[in-house]
Amino acid sequence: MNEPLKLKKAALQDLIDLLRREEFKVLGPVVREGSVAFHEVREVSDLPIGMRDAQEAGRYRLTPGVDGEIFGVVNGAGSLKPFFFAPHEILLEVRREHRGFKVRDATPAAPRLALIGVRACDLAALAIQDRIFLHDKFRDAHYEARRKDVFFVAVNCTRSAPTCFCVSMKTGPEAASGFDLAMTEMEDGFVVRTGSAAGERVVSKLQLPTAASEDVAKARARIDECASGMQRQMDTSDLPHLLYDEVDSPRWNDVAARCLSCTNCTMVCPTCFCHSVMDVQELDGNMSRRVRQWDSCFSLEHAHIHGINFRPRIHDRYRQWLTHKLASWIDQFGTSGCVGCGRCITWCPVGIDLTEEVAAIRAQRGKH
Amino acid sequence: MTPYTIHPARITARRTETEGIYTFTMRLLDPSVRAAYRFQAGQFNMLYAFGIGEVAISIVSDPSEPEILEHTVRVAGRVTGVMADWKVGDVVGVRGPYGNGWPVDAARGRDVVIVTGGLGCAPVVGLINYIIRRRDEYGELHILHGVRTPNDLLYREKFDEWRRVPRTRVYLTTDQPDKSWHYRIGVVTELFDELNVAPSAIVMMCGPEVMMRFAAHALLQKGIGDDSIHLSMERRMECAVGLCGHCQYREHFVCKDGPVFTYRTVRRLFGVSGI
Numbered sequence A: 001m002n003e004p005l006k007l008k009k010a011a012l013q014d015l016i017d018l019l020r021r022e023e024f025k026v027l028g029p030v031v032r033e034g035s036v037a038f039h040e041v042r043e044v045s046d047l048p049i050g051m052r053d054a055q056e057a058g059r060y061r062l063t064p065g066v067d068g069e070i071f072g073v074v075n076g077a078g079s080l081k082p083f084f085f086a087p088h089e090i091l092l093e094v095r096r097e098h099r100g101f102k103v104r105d106a107t108p109a110a111p112r113l114a115l116i117g118v119r120a121c122d123l124a125a126l127a128i129q130d131r132i133f134l135h136d137k138f139r140d141a142h143y144e145a146r147r148k149d150v151f152f153v154a155v156n157c158t159r160s161a162p163t164c165f166c167v168s169m170k171t172g173p174e175a176a177s178g179f180d181l182a183m184t185e186m187e188d189g190f191v192v193r194t195g196s197a198a199g200e201r202v203v204s205k206l207q208l209p210t211a212a213s214e215d216v217a218k219a220r221a222r223i224d225e226c227a228s229g230m231q232r233q234m235d236t237s238d239l240p241h242l243l244y245d246e247v248d249s250p251r252w253n254d255v256a257a258r259c260l261s262c263t264n265c266t267m268v269c270p271t272c273f274c275h276s277v278m279d280v281q282e283l284d285g286n287m288s289r290r291v292r293q294w295d296s297c298f299s300l301e302h303a304h305i306h307g308i309n310f311r312p313r314i315h316d317r318y319r320q321w322l323t324h325k326l327a328s329w330i331d332q333f334g335t336s337g338c339v340g341c342g343r344c345i346t347w348c349p350v351g352i353d354l355t356e357e358v359a360a361i362r363a364q365r366g367k368h
Numbered sequence B: 001m002t003p004y005t006i007h008p009a010r011i012t013a014r015r016t017e018t019e020g021i022y023t024f025t026m027r028l029l030d031p032s033v034r035a036a037y038r039f040q041a042g043q044f045n046m047l048y049a050f051g052i053g054e055v056a057i058s059i060v061s062d063p064s065e066p067e068i069l070e071h072t073v074r075v076a077g078r079v080t081g082v083m084a085d086w087k088v089g090d091v092v093g094v095r096g097p098y099g100n101g102w103p104v105d106a107a108r109g110r111d112v113v114i115v116t117g118g119l120g121c122a123p124v125v126g127l128i129n130y131i132i133r134r135r136d137e138y139g140e141l142h143i144l145h146g147v148r149t150p151n152d153l154l155y156r157e158k159f160d161e162w163r164r165v166p167r168t169r170v171y172l173t174t175d176q177p178d179k180s181w182h183y184r185i186g187v188v189t190e191l192f193d194e195l196n197v198a199p200s201a202i203v204m205m206c207g208p209e210v211m212m213r214f215a216a217h218a219l220l221q222k223g224i225g226d227d228s229i230h231l232s233m234e235r236r237m238e239c240a241v242g243l244c245g246h247c248q249y250r251e252h253f254v255c256k257d258g259p260v261f262t263y264r265t266v267r268r269l270f271g272v273s274g275i
């Protein structure tokens, strides 16, 4: 790829300004309710400067970090998913007409987004969602409208949360593709690489200087250190078969006794795509909207048909979720459904950790 | 137009099969949509009741006349409850067809065994009609149907009618007979003692999964291959395009990979509860 450039910390505002001038709505990690999520950013000071996150299973805290560090918070509950696959959206409008009705496709309002501070696992998750919503047999118009022309400024991770395991899932900590710009944060600025023609255009407008070779080496070392220091791991070997074979592992009962079936893990997961389709009528009875809304395989109705619930026990629902994420997803979409972002571990109220569940299932394999 | 786009269709006929089961004939209103519409035996449509919702319903009419769509609806809950009030002239919504359908081509020239159970299985009625209309193209036809109580035997006249079709045998059984019952007594699998078919036969089934599991077991013992046994699965469906996630049966999306699967495909999963 092209030669690495240097963006001084002070020039980050220029990047934001430039993107805003080009009519992007710029989003980045912003502190909200004790966590970070992608919200509109106008000033660099909107970003969580000098903060870090303390994450572990079932626990998340923002803590004071390193002075001047802009992207010290690894991630929060909010992924990129809601910006492309909306939590709630109108698909169709059906209007009653004398003896029948007329159907109109609802087109989503899709602001041009520029997303700053996107992590490698976020981009990997988006690539997975693309396989679900945009494939040869089916292209979801709503997803597609939001997905096109987005400008991604990735930040390579130089620090991981203890819940992260992107190295095991081969998605990080360095952004491999899917970005327009990828930056590695240093004390005095960022080493920047371009990943697209749009990214090239932006850096040429900013007239960024070439990065010094010491900076490039230091950035590389920081990413490598982050990778080698990652605390959590998941052994993914033989994963589809492990979970298929262990359909009656005693561990399913064990985890079912802890799981509350609250659906948190599926809501924070950047790849989960289950949703409900509902028809909602206006009070006057002349108009009805078809709505899709995120659903979860942990909800009781998920596998319910008239008179039968195929997954009545939490045991069945946790097994469905984990098996889908790590095994059947591969059969369905040619990729794992997990990028190792760790969100489901952090945001599980009882701290259930999928890496631990997989390890336990593996340890008991064939021994029961 | 998105895959969710609903096409208006007018009800042209309505027939009451029995209390709570109605067959609707409908015609798509848009001439170009109607002209382009094709389906295969065993595929289904998503039928829409204005403002209420949409449900998966099999097409029971014959694929050689794709302009005529016939659907048999059993009242089960919210949406199907509203459908019970559909009248001739009403405009309803259709999108489809979806799913893979029955293997009627692979069945050509072979003996066909059709096994159903529970409360009348609409997809199978369409299949039987399909074969009867092309009677010469298929071998012996065996129709096996088990019900819990005689009251659950819907379409009694249809079974009597099918008995009179050449080279066709109908086997009926119930677990809990009453005085009106003059067929066999026992669970559906006992019917297989009477069934005499070549191992080259093809089997198509629809009904409760336990019944299909026992039936598949009995048929395997007759030397029929697990890839010659086809079964129609039912799962919750909200989109029918493999997206909403509800119909997943481990790696399969029942809406697009099915609803018809070979026993070979689902064999390992079939006995496991909670999948």
Ligand SMILES: Cc1cc2nc3c(=O)[nH]c(=O)nc-3n(C[C@H](O)[C@H](O)[C@H](O)COP(=O)(O)OP(=O)(O)OC[C@H]3O[C@@H](n4cnc5c(N)ncnc54)[C@H](O)[C@@H]3O)c2cc1C
Residues within 6 Å of the ligand: A304, A305, A306, A307, B044, B053, B054, B055, B056, B057, B058, B059, B072, B073, B074, B075, B076, B077, B078, B079, B080, B081, B099, B122, B123, B233, B234, B235, B236, B237, B238, B259
């Ligand atoms: C491939 C396929 C073919 C079918 N063919 C027929 C047919 O020819 N005739 C017929 O009468 N019925 C058929 N069904 C079943 C029919 O779809 C359900 O009876 C119907 O969805 C019940 O909806 P409801 O709103 O009346 O019931 P409720 O119990 O109120 O259901 C609420 C919602 O749950 C879901 N749901 C409930 N039961 C089922 C179910 N059995 N299958 C899928 N989703 C369900 C639907 O999204 C429904 O809108 C078929 C189902 C499938 C999957």
Ligand code: SF4
Residues within 6 Å of the ligand: A265, A268, A269, A270, A271, A325, A337, A338, A339, A340, A341, A342, A343, A344, A345, A354
């Ligand atoms: S399963 Fe958990 S760790 Fe994996 S992508 Fe989803 S939220 Fe992240």
Ligand code: SF4
Residues within 6 Å of the ligand: A258, A259, A260, A261, A262, A263, A264, A265, A266, A298, A344, A347, A348, A349, A350, A351, A352
């Ligand atoms: S695993 Fe945790 S987050 Fe997921 S449903 Fe169970 S309790 Fe909720």
